[in-house]
Amino acid sequence: MADNTTMEKIVSLAKRRGFIFQGSEIYGGLAGTWDYGPLGVALKNNIKKLWWDTFVDGRSDMYGLDSAILMNEKVWEVSGHTGAGFTDPLIECSKCKKRFREDHLEDTSKCPDAKCKGELGEKRDSNLMFETKVGAQGDTKSYLRPETAQGIFVNFKNILDTMRPKLPFGIAQIGKAFRNEIAPRDFIFRTREFEQMEIEYFVEESTWESEFEKWREQVLKWTDALGLSRENIREYEVPADELAHYSKRTIDFEYNYPGKGFDELLGLAYRTDHDLKSHQEGSGEKMTFTPIEGVPFIPHVIEPSFGVERALMAVLAEAYTEDEMNEDTRVFLKLKPELAPIKVAVFPLMKNKPDLVAKAREVFEELKETIPQIMFDDNGNVGKRYRRQDEIGTPYCITIDFDTLEDNTVTLRDRDTGEQKRIALNALIEALEL
Numbered sequence: 148m149a150d151n152t153t154m155e156k157i158v159s160l161a162k163r164r165g166f167i168f169q170g171s172e173i174y175g176g177l178a179g180t181w182d183y184g185p186l187g188v189a190l191k192n193n194i195k196k197l198w199w200d201t202f203v204d205g206r207s208d209m210y211g212l213d214s215a216i217l218m219n220e221k222v223w224e225v226s227g228h229t230g231a232g233f234t235d236p237l238i239e240c241s242k243c244k245k246r247f248r249e250d251h252l253e254d255t256s257k258c259p260d261a262k263c264k265g266e267l268g269e270k271r272d273s274n275l276m277f278e279t280k281v282g283a284q285g286d287t288k289s290y291l292r293p294e295t296a297q298g299i300f301v302n303f304k305n306i307l308d309t310m311r312p313k314l315p316f317g318i319a320q321i322g323k324a325f326r327n328e329i330a331p332r333d334f335i336f337r338t339r340e341f342e343q344m345e346i347e348y349f350v351e352e353s354t355w356e357s358e359f360e361k362w363r364e365q366v367l368k369w370t371d372a373l374g375l376s377r378e379n380i381r382e383y384e385v386p387a388d389e390l391a392h393y394s395k396r397t398i399d400f401e402y403n404y405p406g407k408g409f410d411e412l413l414g415l416a417y418r419t420d421h422d423l424k425s426h427q428e429g430s431g432e433k434m435t436f437t438p439i440e441g442v443p444f445i446p447h448v449i450e451p452s453f454g455v456e457r458a459l460m461a462v463l464a465e466a467y468t469e470d471e472m473n474e475d476t477r478v479f480l481k482l483k484p485e486l487a488p489i490k491v492a493v494f495p496l497m498k499n500k501p502d503l504v505a506k507a508r509e510v511f512e513e514l515k516e517t518i519p520q521i522m523f524d525d526n527g528n529v530g531k532r533y534r535r536q537d538e539i540g541t542p543y544c545i546t547i548d549f550d551t552l553e554d555n556t557v558t559l560r561d562r563d564t565g566e567q568k569r570i571a572l573n574a575l576i577e578a579l580e581l
């Protein structure tokens with residue numbers, strides 16, 4: 148992260164280069180929604196793939212799931228989401244009518260907008276769930292899920308019956324979640340539609356503390372894998388009086404977002420047996436695990452819960468770098484190669500030489516078979532093309548010139564150092580550290 152990295156610079160780069168656009172922009176937007184352009188969706192997919200590779204395919208005690216967004220309304224009654232447990236304190240200015248989260252205000256009597264300073268009204272609890280109607284008659288009430296976790300709990304029996312796992316084991320899923328946030332803000336940090344990557348890890352009660360510690364380490368390793376430096380990560384042990392009703396221990400892992408400071412990146416919670424127990428009572432279905440020789444019991448659960456957008460925002464902030472190159476200030480994203488939306492860019496030295504363009508196309512097509520996230524660019528001069536690739540975090544650029552036509556060598560340029568070296572085409576793939 149550059150010392151002078153600001154959220155404005157990141158937002159502007161994200162828009163200018165096709166990472167993130169305001170949702171429904173041509174109609175003036177819709178607060179709390181964002182659209183991901185070609186590079187944004189690639190970066191998002193790379194983050195999700197890394198997560199799935201790490202926590203599902205990379206382990207033998209995890210089971211993947213993709214449950215429905217719309218669920219029977221009883222799920223949300225039983226989980227406590229329809230009641231007072233899933234509300235934020237809302238307060239409205241009597242003058243400008245703007246709404247705020249009371250717990251985010253220092254002075255709860257006056258409107259925080261300096262130009263307004265109107266009187267703030269009474270605090271009231273605002274439920275965060277989006278309600279919807281299902282069916283042609285619209286007679287069945289449902290909600291857009293506010294977390295993916297409940298989809299995991301209601302499938303606990305299905306996984307037990309079909310996969311026959313041994314304890315401890317986890318169920319993981321990635322999917323959309325929706326919350327009618329009172330004040331969506333800070334770019335993609337607090338939005339009304341977002342994606343979660345959640346794990347419910349089922350354990351025996353007596354082991355929860357040691358399992359929690361293991362997850363704590365795994366979570367930190369994950370932040371390393373994203374390329375986030377440890378000095379920008381802080382653990383916030385949620386005090387007992389702030390814990391959610393189901394939790395006996397929660398650590399919020401916070402990231403030092405530019406211009407914002409430390410705020411929640413992801414959470415690690417010990418949810419006891421609260422959810423399975425509640426669903427057992429609510430549905431009448433047994434939510435017990437039966438050990439080979441022993442009595443059935445309801446497992447306890449450790450929940451690492453990751454937000455895709457908050458990870459993406461941290462990754463962009465951490466990667467944003469400015470340096471001096473060729474007597475010019477250069478902006479580049481120092482992304483880990485596996486996260487970079489484009490891994491390699493291929494250029495013909497000149498656009499108006501058909502032989503060069505044809506050779507560059509040939510190299511591009513061949514590399515694309517092994518490196519699908521690749522780009523061809525023949526616009527402007529090579530220096531400008533380098534800068535454009537730097538700005539989107541492409542680790543390598545390959546230039547095809549007249550010598551290539553003679554001896555099958557190319558220029559390979561490194562994003563971080565700007566160093567260029569001559570390399571034989573057939574040695575290229577091996578030289579790329581992706």
Ligand code: ATP
Pocket residue numbers: 326328335336337338339340341342343411412413414452453454455456457
């Ligand atoms: P906050 O206190 O910031 O509202 P939370 O504690 O309610 O977050 P959780 O319910 O623990 O969040 O959700 C797990 C993860 O989902 C969070 O750590 C975050 O990464 C992500 N998340 C939650 N709400 C939002 C949101 N409105 N926009 C983007 N990501 C979110």
